[in-house]
Amino acid sequence: MPQLIRKQRRLIFVVTSLVFVLSALLSISLVLYLAEQGQLQKQRQVAANASDFAYALQQEFSRELSAANALAAFVRQQDGDTSQFDKFAQHLFPYYENVTALSLAPQGTITAVYPLNSNQGLLGHQIMTDATQAADAIASLVRNTVSVTGPYQLKQGGEGIIGRLAVYLDPALQDWWGLVNVTLRLADLNSLERLENMQQQGLLYRLTRLNARDNEPELIRQSDPGIFNQPIVQLINLGDAQWQLQLVPIKGWGDNVTFYRQLALAILFSVMLAALVAQLIQTRIHKHQLEALVNKRTAALHTELQRQKSFISASNAGSWEFKHLTNQLYGTPEYYALLGYDKAEFANNQPDNLHACWTALLHPADKAQACATFQQYLQFSEPDSIYENTFRMRHADGSWRWILSRGKTLLDENGQKTALSMGIHLDITARKEAELKLQLLARMFEQSSEGVLITNAEQQIVMVNEAFTKISGYSADEVLGKNPKMLASGRQDKAFYSNMWLTIAKQGNWQGEIWNRRKDGRTYPEWLSISQIIDDNDQVSHYVALFSDISQYKEDEAQIKFLANYDPLTQLPNRSLLIDRTEQALLHAERNSQPLAMLLMDLDRFKQINESLGHEIGDELLIQVAQRLRKLCRAEDTLCRLGGDEFVLVLPDADANGAAHLAERMLPLILQPYYLAEQELTLSMSVGIAMYPEDGQQFHQLYKHADIAMYKAKESGRNRYSFFTADMQQFHTRNLLLENALRRAIERDQLSLVYQPQYSMVNNQLIGFEALLRWYHDDFGQVSPAEFIPLAERNGLIVAIGEWVIVTALQQLAEWHRAGYRQLNMAINLSSIQFRQENLLQFVTNAIEFSGVPAAKVELEITESAMAEQPERAIALIAELKAKGLNIAIDDFGTGYSSLSYLKRFALTKLKIDQSFVRDLLTDSQDKAIVNAIINMASNLGLKTIAEGVETAAQRDLLKHLGCDEMQGYYYSKPLLADQASQFIQQAL
CATH class of the missing domain: 3.30.450.220 (LuxQ periplasmic domain, N-terminal subdomain)
Known part of the structure; x- marks a missing residue:
C-alpha cells in the first residue's frame, strides 16, 4: 500500500x-x-x-x-x-x-x-x-x-x-x-x-514644409517638446508644395x-x-x-x-420502488395486477414515469392530496418515519379501488435517508366501502332534519338523534330507557293507538299524522312513520320511528287557503271568494224569488294620493276605507276588494231602495277625514249599482253593469251613486267601440289638426294660431273632441296623441316660418295627464330643436286643474319650460281651481279667458265683472290675456275696451285646415 x-x-x-x-x-x-x-x-x-x-x-x-x-x-x-x-x-x-x-x-x-x-x-x-x-x-x-x-x-x-x-x-x-x-x-x-x-488626445505632433530646393523640412507647427520615437509620418500634397505631419503618442x-x-x-x-x-x-x-x-x-x-x-x-400485495432523483417508479407485477392491468402496459422502471404509473391512475378528487402527502414524506420526513396514505385508483374495468399505500425511505450506513423509497399497495376497497356506509348512516342519523327514535322490542327507547331533541325538547339522557308514551299529547284515544299497532304488526310499518307534546307542554302536529326491524331469527328486534314537525306546514296551508280567498291587505274576500258567494246568493235569490243588489265602489282620485304621498299611505288608507265599509254590512252581505281602490258589496234580499239607502249612508261615511302620518286627508267614492234580476242574472253581468254605472257616477261629478240603465249600456258600448278605434287612429292617419287664428288688439294684426285636434272615423264620422279626448285620457292614449299634436303643430309652424312669416306663434294644448309625464320637458325640447322654430314662438296651454294636482311640481316644471324660452298660458282660466297664492308663483305668460264668460258678456253683468277682474289681475301680475269664442264685433269692442290683449273666435275665423290657414295668412299679412 x-x-x-x-x-x-x-x-x-x-x-x-x-x-x-x-x-x-x-x-x-x-x-x-x-x-x-x-x-x-x-x-x-x-x-x-x-x-x-x-x-x-x-x-x-x-x-x-x-x-x-x-x-x-x-x-x-x-x-x-x-x-x-x-x-x-x-x-x-x-x-x-x-x-x-x-x-x-x-x-x-x-x-x-x-x-x-x-x-x-x-x-x-x-x-x-x-x-x-x-x-x-x-x-x-x-x-x-x-x-x-x-x-x-x-x-x-x-x-x-x-x-x-x-x-x-x-x-x-x-x-x-x-x-x-x-x-x-x-x-x-x-x-x-x-x-x-x-x-489633448495624448499625441505629440510636428508639421513641416519640405523645401522644394533641397527637400529639407521647415517647421510650421509643433506640440510641446517630446521624444518622436518611431513617429507616424503623413505626407500632405498642397498643390506644388509638400508638407509633412509626424505623430507619436506622448507615452510611447x-x-x-x-x-x-x-x-x-x-x-x-x-x-x-x-x-x-x-x-x-x-x-x-x-x-x-x-x-x-x-x-x-x-x-x-x-x-x-x-x-x-x-x-x-x-403477502399478496403489490410492491413498488421509487427513485427520487430520476422520478422513477418500479412496480411489481402484483402492483399492476391489483388494478387489473398487465405490467407490460406501462413504462415500468423508466425515468420520469411516476405520472404514468401512479398519478394518472389516481381519482381526480384524491390526486392533489395524495401527491402532496407523498412529496411531503419524501422531503420533510424523519429518517425512521413510515409513509402511509389511502386514495382511490382506477381499475382496468373503470371502477375505483381504495388503496392503502405504505412505505419507507431506505437509510445509508450513517442512518441518513437515501434517494430510494420502497413500499406496498393493499386493496382495502371492501373495508373502505363498509366504513363509508357506516359514516353515511351515522351522518344521516345525526344530521337528518327528521327526528329519529329507536326502541327495542319492549318499546324502551335506546337511541334518539339531534333532530329529536330539537323537536321534542328532550335530551337523549332524559328519554333513554323510557317508553315513547311519555310524548303523547292526549288528543288521540286508545282506539287510535290500538289500530296503529295492529297495522304495524300486520304490515311491518305505519305512517300518519299525530299530535305529540313537547317537554314544555306545548302540543304540535307531526308526520310519523314507524317501522319494524327484523333480526336473523325473523323476530322483531327494534322499532324505528321517523317523524317531522309539520306545524309550519299547517300554518302555511292555512295561510295559502286564506290567500286564495282573501285580500292580504284589507283581510276582505277577494274576487275568487266573491264570485263563489255571489253565485250562492244568486241561487238562493232565484229559489226564493228575492232581489239582490251589487254595489261597485271606486275611490275618487286615489291614484293621485298614492303617487304623491307614497304607497304606504295608500295602503293604510285602503285599510281604513275597508274598516268603514264593514260597519255598514250585515252578516249575510259580502264585502270584497277586487284590487287597487275598487270594492264590491253584494246585498242579498235588498231591493233598489235598500241599495240606495245604503249608498246614501256610505258616501258621507267615506267622506269623513282620515288621519294618516300626521296628515288629514279627505276622500270621496263613486258607486255603481246593478240589480238582480233586472240588470243581470249572473255575476259577470251584474259586475259589468255595476261598473258602467260607477263610471257614470264619476262622469257626473264623483262622490255619488248611480243605478245602471239601458241607456248606459248603449253609451258604454259606444265608448268601447270608440276606444278601440282610437287606438288605431294615429297609424290610420285619421287624426288631423285645424288652426284658429289669434289676433293682437294693439294693431289688429294676425299673430298666430291655436292648434286644435280633430278625429274623423269612417264609421263614426266626425267625432267630437269633447267625446274622444276624455276616452284618450282614461286609457292613457292621450300621451301618444298629445306628442303627435306637438310634433305636427311645430312642423306646420316651421313651414310657415320658412315661407317668410316668422312673426307667427303657435299655441298647443296639453292635457293634465300629458303634463304629469316625467319626460315632457325633454320631449318638448327635442321636438322644438328638431323643427327648428324658436322656442319663443311656441305657447303651451295648460288647464288650472292640471297645475293644481301637484302644484309644487307644476311650479318647477313650468319654470323649466319657461327657461327654455317657451310661453305658458292657463287655458279656460276661471273655470277650474284657482289659487292666487300659487298663481303668482307660476312662471306664466298669459291667461286665457274661457268662452263661457265671453258668450254672454254683453248681457250678463256677472260675466262682464269676471272678465274685467281677470284682465285687471293679469295686468297687475304682468301677464297678457286672450279671449276665446269671440263671435261679434260688439264682443270684440267691449273686450278691447276692458283691456284684453289678444282674441280668437269665429268673428275672425273658424278653425282652418293647414292649406286654408296658409291662404288666410297670405291675405292677412
Whole structure:
C-alpha cells in the first residue's frame, strides 16, 4: 500500500509540472502577442488621425486657394485691365472665409489688393525681388496650377500662406501678364485647430514644409517638446508644395504596466491550472476507490432486497420502488395486477414515469392530496418515519379501488435517508366501502332534519338523534330507557293507538299524522312513520320511528287557503271568494224569488294620493276605507276588494231602495277625514249599482253593469251613486267601440289638426294660431273632441296623441316660418295627464330643436286643474319650460281651481279667458265683472290675456275696451285646415 501511494504521488508531480510549463509558455506567448497587437492597433489609430488631418487640410487649401483661379480668369477676361478689380474682389471675397487678401501683381509688382484697409502695405511690393519669395514666385511661372508658398511673415503682420498663379494672356503661354495672389493667415485655418486637439488626445505632433530646393523640412507647427520615437509620418500634397505631419503618442507605443500585469496573471494562471490538474487526478483516484467500495456494498444490498421482495410477493400485495432523483417508479407485477392491468402496459422502471404509473391512475378528487402527502414524506420526513396514505385508483374495468399505500425511505450506513423509497399497495376497497356506509348512516342519523327514535322490542327507547331533541325538547339522557308514551299529547284515544299497532304488526310499518307534546307542554302536529326491524331469527328486534314537525306546514296551508280567498291587505274576500258567494246568493235569490243588489265602489282620485304621498299611505288608507265599509254590512252581505281602490258589496234580499239607502249612508261615511302620518286627508267614492234580476242574472253581468254605472257616477261629478240603465249600456258600448278605434287612429292617419287664428288688439294684426285636434272615423264620422279626448285620457292614449299634436303643430309652424312669416306663434294644448309625464320637458325640447322654430314662438296651454294636482311640481316644471324660452298660458282660466297664492308663483305668460264668460258678456253683468277682474289681475301680475269664442264685433269692442290683449273666435275665423290657414295668412299679412 505505501508503494502504491508513492507511485500515485510521483505521477501527480510529473503531470502537474508538465501542465505548468506548457501553460506558462502558452500564456506568455499570448501576452506578447496581445502587446504587439495593441501597439499595431494604436499605430493604426494614429495613422487614421494623420490621414484625417491631411484630408481636411487639403480640402481647406483647395477650397480657399481656388480664389486664385477666379482672379486669373478675371484678368484674362479683362485682357489685363484691372480697373474693375475692386468691384470683382468685393463680390468674390465673401465666399472665402479664411482668405486674408486678394491681390494682383502685373509683372510681379502688386498694384491692387482687396481688402485695402488691412492690406495697404502690400501695394507696390515687388515679389520678384523679395529675397524670401522670389524663388517660389519664379518657380510658379512655369506651372499652370496654383503654387502654394510659405509660410512667410506677412507684410500686413502675422504668418501666412500665399497661393500664386501665373497669368498668361496668350494661351500659348508666351505673353506673361503677371501673378494673382491669395493670402491665407495660418491662425485662421480651421484644420490647424485639429493639431491642438491631438495633443489633448495624448499625441505629440510636428508639421513641416519640405523645401522644394533641397527637400529639407521647415517647421510650421509643433506640440510641446517630446521624444518622436518611431513617429507616424503623413505626407500632405498642397498643390506644388509638400508638407509633412509626424505623430507619436506622448507615452510611447507600448503600455508597460499592462504588459507586466498580464505577464503576472499568465504565470498565476499556470500555477492554478497545475494545482487544479493535481486535484482532479487525486479526485479520480479517490472515485475509483469509492466505486469499488460501493459495488461491494451494492451487491450485499441487492441480496437483501431480493430477500425482502420475496417476503412482499408472498403477502399478496403489490410492491413498488421509487427513485427520487430520476422520478422513477418500479412496480411489481402484483402492483399492476391489483388494478387489473398487465405490467407490460406501462413504462415500468423508466425515468420520469411516476405520472404514468401512479398519478394518472389516481381519482381526480384524491390526486392533489395524495401527491402532496407523498412529496411531503419524501422531503420533510424523519429518517425512521413510515409513509402511509389511502386514495382511490382506477381499475382496468373503470371502477375505483381504495388503496392503502405504505412505505419507507431506505437509510445509508450513517442512518441518513437515501434517494430510494420502497413500499406496498393493499386493496382495502371492501373495508373502505363498509366504513363509508357506516359514516353515511351515522351522518344521516345525526344530521337528518327528521327526528329519529329507536326502541327495542319492549318499546324502551335506546337511541334518539339531534333532530329529536330539537323537536321534542328532550335530551337523549332524559328519554333513554323510557317508553315513547311519555310524548303523547292526549288528543288521540286508545282506539287510535290500538289500530296503529295492529297495522304495524300486520304490515311491518305505519305512517300518519299525530299530535305529540313537547317537554314544555306545548302540543304540535307531526308526520310519523314507524317501522319494524327484523333480526336473523325473523323476530322483531327494534322499532324505528321517523317523524317531522309539520306545524309550519299547517300554518302555511292555512295561510295559502286564506290567500286564495282573501285580500292580504284589507283581510276582505277577494274576487275568487266573491264570485263563489255571489253565485250562492244568486241561487238562493232565484229559489226564493228575492232581489239582490251589487254595489261597485271606486275611490275618487286615489291614484293621485298614492303617487304623491307614497304607497304606504295608500295602503293604510285602503285599510281604513275597508274598516268603514264593514260597519255598514250585515252578516249575510259580502264585502270584497277586487284590487287597487275598487270594492264590491253584494246585498242579498235588498231591493233598489235598500241599495240606495245604503249608498246614501256610505258616501258621507267615506267622506269623513282620515288621519294618516300626521296628515288629514279627505276622500270621496263613486258607486255603481246593478240589480238582480233586472240588470243581470249572473255575476259577470251584474259586475259589468255595476261598473258602467260607477263610471257614470264619476262622469257626473264623483262622490255619488248611480243605478245602471239601458241607456248606459248603449253609451258604454259606444265608448268601447270608440276606444278601440282610437287606438288605431294615429297609424290610420285619421287624426288631423285645424288652426284658429289669434289676433293682437294693439294693431289688429294676425299673430298666430291655436292648434286644435280633430278625429274623423269612417264609421263614426266626425267625432267630437269633447267625446274622444276624455276616452284618450282614461286609457292613457292621450300621451301618444298629445306628442303627435306637438310634433305636427311645430312642423306646420316651421313651414310657415320658412315661407317668410316668422312673426307667427303657435299655441298647443296639453292635457293634465300629458303634463304629469316625467319626460315632457325633454320631449318638448327635442321636438322644438328638431323643427327648428324658436322656442319663443311656441305657447303651451295648460288647464288650472292640471297645475293644481301637484302644484309644487307644476311650479318647477313650468319654470323649466319657461327657461327654455317657451310661453305658458292657463287655458279656460276661471273655470277650474284657482289659487292666487300659487298663481303668482307660476312662471306664466298669459291667461286665457274661457268662452263661457265671453258668450254672454254683453248681457250678463256677472260675466262682464269676471272678465274685467281677470284682465285687471293679469295686468297687475304682468301677464297678457286672450279671449276665446269671440263671435261679434260688439264682443270684440267691449273686450278691447276692458283691456284684453289678444282674441280668437269665429268673428275672425273658424278653425282652418293647414292649406286654408296658409291662404288666410297670405291675405292677412
